[in-house]
Amino acid sequence: MKKEKRKYSKKISPREQAFLSLLAIDREGAFSNLEIKKVLSRSLFSKPDMHLYTALVYGVLQNELYLDHQIKKMLKSRTSLDFKVRELLRIGAYQLLMMDRIPDYAVISETVDLCKKYCPRAKGFVNGVLRNMARQKQQLKNWSWSDYENSVQALSIRASVPREILDIFLQVFGTKKGVQILMQMNQPSPLTLRANRLKTSREKLIHLLEEDGIESEKTLLSQEGIRVENASVTELSGTQACQSGLFTIQDQGAMLIAETLDPKAGEQVLDMCAAPGGKTTYFAEMMENCGQIVARDLYPSRLKLIDAQAARLGVTIICTEIGDSTKLDAKDHGRYDRVLLDAPCSGLGIIRRKPEIRYRFNRKEQKALIQIQRKMLLNAADALKAGGTLVYSTCTVDPKENGEQVQWLTQNRKNMKIEMTRQISLLDDRCDGFYMAKLRKTAQD
Template sequence: MNNNDKIKNPREVAINVLHEVEYKDAYTNLALKKWLSKAALSNNDVALATSLVYGTEKNKLHIDSIISSLSKTPLKKISPWILIVLRVGIYQMYFLDKVPTFAAVNEGVKLGKRYESAKAGGFVNGVLRSAERNMESIKAKENPDYVKLSVPNWLLKLMTKYYGYDFAMDFFKASLGVSPLTIRVNTLKVDADELIGILKNEGVAAEKSNFSPECLVTKGLTNIGGLKSHDQGLYFVQDEGAMLSVEALEVKLGNSVLDMCAAPGGKTTHIAQKLENAGSVTARDIHSHKMLLIEKNIHRLGLDNVKSEIKDGLNLDESDLGKYDRVLLDAPCSGLGIIRRKPDIKYKLSPQKIHEIVQIQKRLILNAFDSLSPGGYLVYTTCTVNPRENEEVVDYLLKNRERAFVDDKLPEDIFRDIIDEAGYVKLYPNVHGTDGFFIVRIGIEN
């Protein structure tokens, strides 16, 4: 696609992304990356398109309630493209301060005409003009909590059951915010202070984080993956919670380590980095295309102690029994801890899906433990805050493997303030500012 054919309107990028997420089951982050590659946008317009996509998706239920109150046509009968155009328009008018109302309306009408018809453009104009006239009364309306927070009601009830009403509300409010952009310093090539200086020269401000010694928090919306320092392998874009799971593993030089569900390679490469390119890391994943991504990151970061294998963690070979000094199981999960980063997750989840995930987690954790050599550690981690997928899965392991125990002797300088009495590390966006994470270290009795 030459530059003349590329999309030059950030709102058009946004509606294409959201259309794929809504009607083609795409993931928000991947669809956005795809459509930005098809566009020729300035940095400011990239930021606007990104804001429109994430803001609209995060607040979708609230936005739909506003559209329903304004449109004579029921939501289910509004055509797909026009519904998306209306959502983006309402988001700009009710949730963004920097976009003038006339711009939101006019651009919405143009897109309605382009993607449907002149009549559809008129419908968009009618709804958005009504939204403008009734803005004060709509903003004053008392909505149910699940609508205000744009979270399915069953999910709000689930969090309230485990954490109480106030915490559940705070958690979902925080999940409507913007995730911090954090990176892991590749200490094989540079230290944290040096990287802060290099990034400053590239126009990016960064500072050290609160927990992980190898984590930097960057400031402002930027294409952090497009910098020269990224191509040179000086860092890996990764949430701090993910870094802490490797800190809990406490690898020693010469250890043999298994990363059971390794894609996209953040934890694998962190382990290899901790081993200072000595020892060995076996990275496994069931998907070949994800394994290619791991290998790409291994090469970019300059690592040569990683062996990648396409293998299903649900199947344990006899040769794996008692083989590894350290095992990391970043288990597939509901992803409730990262809905701030991947908001489509909360609309795609169901109680049945969570039940199915838990059954997989239970099989994986037994296989992970059985791969552990005496005196070794298993770290079980998820990016969810659902106790069914966390504490209850650990309880299942402890009941089914007599030699397993929770090892709470994690590095004190890192975990002192975030480990609880049971030996669990639980991170929340509304408390720690990180993604939601669960981390526990399991030991094996000799």
Template sequence: MDMRTKVDKVRETALKILYDINEKGAYSNISLNKYLNGQEFESIDRAFITDIVYGTLKWQYTIDYLIEKFSSVKIKKISPWIFNILRMGIYQLIYTDKIPFFAACNESVKLAAKYGHAASSKYVNAVLRNIARNKENLPYPDRNNDTAHYLSVKYSHPVWMVKDWLDCFGEEFTEGLLKANNEVAPFTVRVNDLKISKKELVDILTKDGFEVENGKYLDEALIIRNPSAVQKMDAFAKGYFQVQDESSMLVAKVLDPKPGETILDVCSAPGGKSTHIAQIMKNRGTVISRDIHEHKIKLIEQAKERLGLEIIKTEVFDAAVLDGKLIEKIDRVLVDAPCTGFGIIRRKPDIKWSKNSEDKAEIVSLQHKILSTASKYVKDGGVLVYSTCTLEPEENEKAVERFIEENKDFYLEDITEFLPDALRKESAGKGYIQLYPNIDGIDGFFIARMRKRSK
């Protein structure tokens, strides 16, 4: 029987997803959904595909460094299919302890025969065996010679990012951050207390075979230790919970919306914060949820329907463009700004490779435009909250300082009362908080609260 007909479908699917991401620039979560939702995989296979995709992306810099060291062929001469097969194979060999060497090697060789030719499979076999032999003594760069290069290879982050963080945070903090970015983020959900109590949801999930525990900081947060396909969970379909990290939940807490108010969320897709705001408002008042993309608005609509939140009104609108109809009409405005996303690398490892240092300047300029525009909608005495899921001071404290400098009718307001005791950092008294995965155990986030002076 021809070897080509016997490739493992699960690994082949992971390969196609990686090819999509690395060669066509697809987003990891979108490509995964496309391939997993279109086919009937068992939950164990879905988990395996997800692990190979995210694991290979997470360790890609280190893996490529090892390919360079152990390959007789220069990287730019390797075909993209074979390159991604090698990456997957090395991930399985080095970073997983449940996959036997022969399975990782043989399946990679079969894929190479199907997506290349006989010489490709021999080449893949030789590189993987060579790396396996040296597994306990991999040739990392010398730390004392070049700390940034060593850390970037050891923890698989681009050198420019590591250098930036070393300058900003110092060596010990940076190494802790790089380590945390490679850990698996907990699967956290927000209980929809308009439909169900936390205890009832825990009982239902436990009965369905899920391991559930309380979140780290917030009452409405639960961590599911063994999540499978969320969309297929009965409790999800019934709107009993929303998938959301605790740092993201803190944004609505700091906004502190009240029932009956009018709230504007200017960059709201996919709807986690808008739905949380509506929930805190007990489904009374109005939440205007906007996004620039029509297809993303559909995600908010789906979440709103599922969670039973009638007060959310969705609109396609560019947050950087001023809407004359809403000037000084809104009680509270949320700007959850587009950002580099470096606080959520452990959830979306491809962020490391899809962004570069030049992107930051462009993003900072867009954030400034959106924040300045959105501030015009705030009523006298109203509240403006600015948040990002990144760690970069230029996008966070400096962005807010610049805004306050240019808009004297706004001032930063103490947010200590809105935070759980364990997160009441010194900066909270000044009106903002920066969260880090390595320090706080939740996604890296920045949240600032400003008040508009009453005339």
């Protein structure tokens, strides 16, 4: 399949760049957050164009099933849409149905112009579909549950969540909470910071941010978390507080995982899948920069991210190592007081941040992932001293990767005892969807 050439210049419009980025995400498997970051770092968009580009990419991905459903209503027959034509129609439909500030004529004109460039034979078709949608816009927007075959279909389409994933959420959280979570899944994620207790306090950091005109408040669950309401990551990165290492940008749920491990000064800690290092550096802050943390990852480039974070925060007790956590060196057996296994997973708990995850979920791939998680869990248990603590965490909500894995570990390592488990969601002070389990090793093998 031929790839569209990526473009990153000031001459390209935000709509065209959104089209090319969506092709890269949907056809080439790019991740939305990395694609957007790459585009914004290389292009010369004005601030309004940056916002439009970002809104289009995330908006189309977050609402793909809903947009396809509405586009289908505009087709007179079971028309088979070319991939590029479908992507253009999604971009146009999103602007017509979900972005009130752009005039209909501008949406249609811009989309047809893009069609002339990338699939000229379809320009009349695209023009007709979008004009028809514009005429029926109010009717399409005024939906009710009775418009669908059943409530499950309605929820799947309105939240743009495939049925298989919808079923997992309803199973884990129950119908009432599950529906609440799914209907809020496409809202923006909050921006949260972790105060660096080696250099400041949460109260002092809130005051410093206020002096820079940044409104913030304490998070309800994490002891060091701060939620920011009126600033972007870019704006925060430019503050003196950031450059001085007074905080780290991190989701509150990730902070809770580190707080669950609760490492102490002077201990030996292993972070098995550490990059990019948010939890690793929090461990060091909790340990008062005293002891040793071994942070491992498969790729040197990712370890550099940990080293850079540690240097900015004033952390000196982290030792980064290239390592495959599906294997355990003899020197690691029974060595550590505490181990974190933040395992690779299906990522269903962070769909807000990476909306394309919902369309890539695959049970066959998940089965292979579960076997990797199990190898890592055995190694994590074996790396602990007697009396040591293991925290197993994921950013998914599927019990097959969470509770069932922890039960499997206790059956295969009889000396591992569960002390607590917790599944959080955006209903928990707007956190991402993290699972965490705390286990203690009662005796050495």
